[in-house]
Amino acid sequence: DVDGIMLVGAFVDETVTRLIERRALPLVLVDAYTEACYDIVGTDNFRGAYQAVTYLLDCGHRRIGLVGTQPDAYPSLRERRRGYIQALEDHGIAEGYFGDCRIASDEELDAAVRLLREQPDITAIFCGNDHVAVRVYEAAQALGRRIPDDLSVVGFDNVDLALYLTPPLTTMHIDTPSLGALAVEALARRIESAEASCMTTLVRPRLVERQSVRSLVPMQAVSPG
Numbered sequence: 333d334v335d336g337i338m339l340v341g342a343f344v345d346e347t348v349t350r351l352i353e354r355r356a357l358p359l360v361l362v363d364a365y366t367e368a369c370y371d372i373v374g375t376d377n378f379r380g381a382y383q384a385v386t387y388l389l390d391c392g393h394r395r396i397g398l399v400g401t402q403p404d405a406y407p408s409l410r411e412r413r414r415g416y417i418q419a420l421e422d423h424g425i426a427e428g429y430f431g432d433c434r435i436a437s438d439e440e441l442d443a444a445v446r447l448l449r450e451q452p453d454i455t456a457i458f459c460g461n462d463h464v465a466v467r468v469y470e471a472a473q474a475l476g477r478r479i480p481d482d483l484s485v486v487g488f489d490n491v492d493l494a495l496y497l498t499p500p501l502t503t504m505h506i507d508t509p510s511l512g513a514l515a516v517e518a519l520a521r522r523i524e525s526a527e528a529s530c531m532t533t534l535v536r537p538r539l540v541e542r543q544s545v546r547s548l549v550p551m552q553a554v555s556p557g
Contacts, residue, residue: 372532
């Protein structure tokens with residue numbers, strides 16, 4: 333007897349779509365993905381990734397790797413990959429360094445180690461999420477590279493673990509309470525007006541600076557007086 337559904341963090345597969353269409357239930361997707369027309373409240377993964385990579389560029393890094401995505405990854409990760417590529421292109425950097433892998437798998441550590449071995453001049457890595465960043469920390473330690481002295485790392489999601497890494501991880505924070513509140517508002521509007529046009533609302537992440545990034549920009553000398 334529910335009036336509507338919020339579907340969080342999933343693809344809307346055929347079974348769920350048929351169920352909802354059969355019962356004509358209002359539906360809002362929260363960081364979920366489908367080709368069908370539904371109201372969506374999500375994270376601006378492209379802009380978040382773009383900001384993270386731009387931050388590394390502003391810190392003087394030019395050889396920046398990406399670990400934890402692949403071209404056919406989950407849509408949120410594809411958008412983070414696209415933001416990484418666009419940030420480099422907008423700053424005149426044609427070459428990216430990719431450690432492609434599936435997330436939440438044993439591939440993450442192998443991809444990070446392989447990338448650092450094949451591209452030893454990399455000075456920074458942007459990670460598909462914070463759990464991938466943990467594997468990058470492990471890879472750096474295995475190869476004798478110190479964070480941030482030898483390698484800077486930026487994650488995405490700002491999970492609790494990020495604060496307790498050594499050093500604490502610089503990452504992109506996702507405002508999940510705002511996502512939830514906006515989704516409730518969107519569902520209430522959809523219940524009131526079933527024929528209204530579908531809307532997509534994106535919440536932009538914000539950078540949380542900690543100690544995993546080293547600036548390569550020389551400090552300007554300050555004249556006395």
